[in-house]
Amino acid sequence: MMKALLFLFLAFSTSTEAARILAFFPMQAKSHQFVFRPIIEELGKRGHEVVYVTGFGYEKVPPGITQISTEDSRNSPPKDFQKFSFVDFGELSVPFFTIMMHEIFLMIAPLLLGHPKIQQLIHSNEKFDAILMESYFSHQFISPFIHKFGAVGIEVMPLGDCAWTDELTGLPDNPAYQLDYKYEHTNDLNFFERLYNVYVTTTVTILGYFYLYKQQAVADTYMNYTGWETRPPLHKMVSNRSIILTNSHFAVGYPVPLAPHRKEIGGINIRPPKPLPKDLQTFMDQSKQGVIYMSLGSNVRVSDVANEDIREAFMSVFQELPYNVLMKWETDYPGKLPPNVRISSWFPQQDILAHKNCVLFITHGGYLSISEAVHFGVPLVGIPIFGDQPKNLLIVEEAGYGRLLRYRNITKDTVAWTVKEVLSNKRYKEEAMRRSKLFRDRRHSPAEEAAYWIEHAIKYPNALTPKAAWLSFVQLHLIDVKLFLLAALISILYGISKLLSTVGKLWKSKSTEKLDPKKKLKKN
Numbered sequence: 001m002m003k004a005l006l007f008l009f010l011a012f013s014t015s016t017e018a019a020r021i022l023a024f025f026p027m028q029a030k031s032h033q034f035v036f037r038p039i040i041e042e043l044g045k046r047g048h049e050v051v052y053v054t055g056f057g058y059e060k061v062p063p064g065i066t067q068i069s070t071e072d073s074r075n076s077p078p079k080d081f082q083k084f085s086f087v088d089f090g091e092l093s094v095p096f097f098t099i100m101m102h103e104i105f106l107m108i109a110p111l112l113l114g115h116p117k118i119q120q121l122i123h124s125n126e127k128f129d130a131i132l133m134e135s136y137f138s139h140q141f142i143s144p145f146i147h148k149f150g151a152v153g154i155e156v157m158p159l160g161d162c163a164w165t166d167e168l169t170g171l172p173d174n175p176a177y178q179l180d181y182k183y184e185h186t187n188d189l190n191f192f193e194r195l196y197n198v199y200v201t202t203t204v205t206i207l208g209y210f211y212l213y214k215q216q217a218v219a220d221t222y223m224n225y226t227g228w229e230t231r232p233p234l235h236k237m238v239s240n241r242s243i244i245l246t247n248s249h250f251a252v253g254y255p256v257p258l259a260p261h262r263k264e265i266g267g268i269n270i271r272p273p274k275p276l277p278k279d280l281q282t283f284m285d286q287s288k289q290g291v292i293y294m295s296l297g298s299n300v301r302v303s304d305v306a307n308e309d310i311r312e313a314f315m316s317v318f319q320e321l322p323y324n325v326l327m328k329w330e331t332d333y334p335g336k337l338p339p340n341v342r343i344s345s346w347f348p349q350q351d352i353l354a355h356k357n358c359v360l361f362i363t364h365g366g367y368l369s370i371s372e373a374v375h376f377g378v379p380l381v382g383i384p385i386f387g388d389q390p391k392n393l394l395i396v397e398e399a400g401y402g403r404l405l406r407y408r409n410i411t412k413d414t415v416a417w418t419v420k421e422v423l424s425n426k427r428y429k430e431e432a433m434r435r436s437k438l439f440r441d442r443r444h445s446p447a448e449e450a451a452y453w454i455e456h457a458i459k460y461p462n463a464l465t466p467k468a469a470w471l472s473f474v475q476l477h478l479i480d481v482k483l484f485l486l487a488a489l490i491s492i493l494y495g496i497s498k499l500l501s502t503v504g505k506l507w508k509s510k511s512t513e514k515l516d517p518k519k520k521l522k523k524n
Helices: 002-017 031-047 086-090 095-114 116-122 143-149 163-169 191-222 278-286 308-322 349-354 367-375 389-399 411-423 426-440 445-460 479-515 516-521
Strands: 020-025 049-054 065-069 129-132 151-158 243-246 262-264 291-296 322-330 341-344 358-365 380-381 402-405
Touching: 002 479, 020 341, 020 380, 031 049, 031 065, 031 129, 031 151, 031 367, 031 445, 049 116, 049 278, 086 095, 095 116, 095 358, 116 479, 129 143, 129 243, 151 445, 163 191, 243 445, 278 402, 278 479, 291 349, 308 341, 308 411, 349 367, 358 367, 358 411, 367 380, 367 389, 367 426, 380 389, 380 411, 402 411, 402 426
Parallel strands: 020 049, 020 129, 049 065, 129 151, 151 243, 243 262, 291 322, 291 358, 322 341, 358 380, 380 402
Antiparallel strands: none
16 A cells, blocks of 8 residues: 555656646758757656647657647748759858848748648647747747747757857857857957958847847737737747757857856757668778768758769769768769769768768768767868858868868869868867767766756746846847947047137137237237
């Protein structure tokens, strides 16, 4: 009887600590889901009930998770968008790139929020203790879910450090050394680079605030649940986050100051290595000189961006090297492959990088891929295409565990020099191994860290959210104080100039009297 009572007591205690959590990630972006899923899986293991709204669903849903998939034609991008060129997109100027990002999400907002399953959720009587969302990535219009369900707001950022996220945390970037993900220089900045960085950070921040007001209309149109009229304006709701989980880690890039409620979970995507398929295992084991692995991620297809000249450049170099090559290629290869090159539309990337014979990773520079390379101590050659990739790879190059190769600068000579430089100079491998040790040296896994802070936020909502997060743009940046001081300085300078002008006129008048004999005669 005592054992039964003790069992019931423990079961009751556990159930009272369990929370009901909405994980709202409807975007059809595969790489982003790799950040979210380890978090919700860990929450499910801990006994929480997770309702997972996703545009890229599980084939087999893990325990503790209820999946609501919006992965159908109603949530698919328009046909024009499917012809989208990531290369051209990545070459846009800072303001045009930022505007395009916001406009794309305004365009797909009706597909996300207007989906019948999401509308049903919006108008439901469901109860949740916390909302996990990815809203800082140009779709802040989903922030009203916090108000709708009266729940704790948890933000998840798949990208690393960026100016707009830092702005909303209440700790804005310092352009003297902090880089937005659209900036393409290292963090060792000279005067003109710092001046340009001020331009980048200011542009991103101002456009972010401008588009908040455009996104307000989206939220009012699609998030019109009962009682929506009482919610605060979007520019206030967007900073209502008890915890912000950022896919970043100082070992991958460089350390930056963080707001108290922002926590780094870089490496969240890394799982224990699995055995390779038999044919791949044999290929890797028999490659005594080593294996070069090449992939440009899940969004950019190598077969789309590699024209004939680029293909010829890489294949000419590969066939001259003593290494075997695994290359991700999504279509039939239009030509003859060198005998040491093997292609496939998919490879188990982490398991390849974990193999002792993997000597080089040629990558697009996405944060997930770089963190995997750092974790396994594999040096890099990076070909950035768009988004945060140029910044990521410039930092990799500065840190010393890889080299950057510009897409528009790909020739046989540049490929040969870059690949041979990283493979022949042992300092790249040594730095990759040093960073690997630093990256792995943690008290908890990233998933455990994320789950801990989510549970902490549910128990103590906004306990770590600083006062600065609630301030307006004018207050946070002291615009009113700076304008007052500027006006005061102008007034003082104006007063001084008037005083000097008056004194000058008096002095001139007296000097003229002394020198004018006619005035002297009149006085006499």
